Amino acid sequence: MSEPAIPEPAIPFPRRSVLKAAAVTGVGLVAGGSLVAGSGGDVDNVPVELVEAKDAWFSQRVWSLSGNKVLLKSDGSPVPPITLARRIYRPRSAEEIAGLVKSLPAITPIACICGGHESSNAAAFASSDAVVLDLAHLKSIQFHRDGEVMLVTVGAGVVFRELVEAVKGHRCALPVGTGPGVGVVGYLVNGGLSGYFSRRLGLLGQRVVKLTVVTAEGEMRVLTPEDELFVAMLGAGSALGIVVDVTIRMEPESVVRGAEQRVVAFETRAQAVEFARGVLRFMKVHAFPDESVSVELVVTGTKALVVTVVFYDSFSGNVAEFVKPLEDMAGSLKLPVVAKSHWASWYETAAALWPVIAGQKGNPLAMLQHCMGTTGIPDDGILDFICTTVVAEAPLDEAALSL
Ligand SMILES: Cc1cc2nc3c(=O)[nH]c(=O)nc-3n(C[C@H](O)[C@H](O)[C@H](O)COP(=O)(O)OP(=O)(O)OC[C@H]3O[C@@H](n4cnc5c(N)ncnc54)[C@H](O)[C@@H]3O)c2cc1C
Incomplete structure (x- = not known):
């Protein structure tokens, strides 16, 4: 078994004390997850790009809406989701951000949007006194x-x-x-x-x-x-x-040898639960004790079970033999393997789930993966619990607007 490549960093102070110190010294106040501006100035004279069409901005920049954010009118139709932000700016440099923050009235909440993929969408919804910084121009x-x-x-x-x-x-x-x-x-x-x-x-x-x-x-x-x-x-x-x-x-790039992906189709939720149970047992027996591999299962709203096995540079076995038990398991459950992919580099592996995610926009999915830092091997009761809760209950097709 190989040694972990990255040692845990030595943190010489408790994180909570840093947050407290930061709040007390005015570096920032922790309020509703946002930074609160601590200076003051003339906000109307800031030469930073201002977003005029806030509704259009919201629908372009927010990737997916959580089901609990979908409000219904009295006739049952959804209220169009919009941002509450007072202003949305698109700064082009650190200097523009610094100038903008200095110009804001003190205690203005500031939220940032980078990729717009946060599932709560808290930064994009913001609040009526907040300023949102859309950082899309900072592409260097x-x-x-x-x-x-x-x-x-x-x-x-x-x-x-x-x-x-x-x-x-x-x-x-x-x-x-x-x-x-x-x-x-x-x-x-x-x-x-x-x-x-x-x-x-x-x-x-x-x-x-x-x-x-x-x-x-x-x-x-x-x-x-x-x-x-x-x-x-x-x-x-x-x-x-x-x-x-x-x-x-x-x-x-040579630290990653490549990956194998198998896509298995399912019809009923019970089939997804049984396959997930088998994949978690496979992880327990074959992957947890072997630090040269990693396994991830994604259950999609389009009724696919996507298993990806990633092989690192220290893997010395036979890739096809390693994933064969997964194919055999699909066969024994009478579930068809609809796609088999082989990737031979870090880049191909990094992009392995992009088509799956593109097909999932607006649809929820369940994802089971390795969690680094955990020690020991979980017992079967925990694995079964994950299957009978997460996989069995995830709103895969019921909530069209949820992730
Ligand atoms: C399809 C999908 C796949 C995902 N895959 C993974 C995964 O493999 N592993 C994983 O760990 N997570 C994953 N996530 C979760 C994702 O990493 C988090 O939701 C992340 O916070 C999204 O970042 P964002 O910039 O896209 O979102 P945003 O909504 O733009 O920002 C998220 C949060 O970060 C803050 N923020 C953004 N930019 C800055 C900044 N410049 N300075 C300070 N604060 C800032 C925002 O204020 C906001 O609170 C995934 C999510 C989705 C939807």
Whole structure:
């Protein structure tokens, strides 16, 4: 068994104390998950692009609506969802963001939109006194080196499809998320776990070496791991500052050997539950004890069970033999394997779920994957519980507007 590639970072202080210190010293106030502006100025004279058509903006930038956000009129028809934000700006630089924050009346809530994929849509709905910063113009991706270490600096408007395509050209790898339209910074500041790659490459946040942020006072700061605010930002959403760009340490693409994907069709929910039960048993027996692989199952609203097995550089077995029990299981449940895919690189694996997700827009799905950091092997009771709750109850086709 190989050693984990990324050691847990040593965090010399409890995260809660950082948040408290940040709030007390005025770096930012944690209020409803948003940063609250701490300065004041003349908001009407800010030379930053203003979004006029807020309703059109909302429908373009929000990827999917949660079912609990769909309000009904008295006749049962849905109320068109709109943002409550007072103003929406599209800044083009750190300087524009800093100038804007300085110009806002004190205690104005500020929300950021990067990829627009947050399932609660809290930042996009905002509140009537809030200002939303749509960071879509901040699309820069720059590659550089620090000695032998390959780095990429990513602007706050970049989404995973753009980053993955760019990283491919440099023959590198990163633990990216599966959604092509998910914002890189939105993912990072909210935890960001890669079911495909985190077992080998750690969390994307563990690879960050530098953050450029704008604070509640409109101060631009470059944070490195020595700064208290650095660790707090990687998990605090937009509560503590606005991330302008992030610099991330990459690995050579050879750390990932490739992946196998099998798509199995199902008709009834009971069939999905039984197949999921089998996949979790497969994970328990074949994948959990073997750190050279990772397994993910996605159950879609279009009645497909998508199993992806990712093989890392330390895998020395036979790929076809490794996934054969999954095909045999589908056969024994009389479920057809409708697609078999083989991918031979990090890039192809990173893009493996893009077509599935494109077909899922507006539809919910259930996803079972490896969680790095867990220790031990779960017993069958826990695996059965997951199947009879998550897979059996997920609103796969009942809630057309939910994710
Ligand atoms: C199809 C799909 C696939 C997904 N796959 C994965 C996955 O594989 N792994 C995983 O961990 N998660 C995954 N997610 C969840 C996703 O990572 C989170 O919902 C993430 O927060 C979305 O980021 P966003 O930028 O797209 O969303 P947004 O709605 O734009 O932003 C999300 C949050 O981040 C804050 N934020 C955004 N930009 C900034 C900034 N520059 N500075 C400060 N705060 C900011 C916003 O204020 C907001 O609160 C997936 C979600 C979807 C819909």
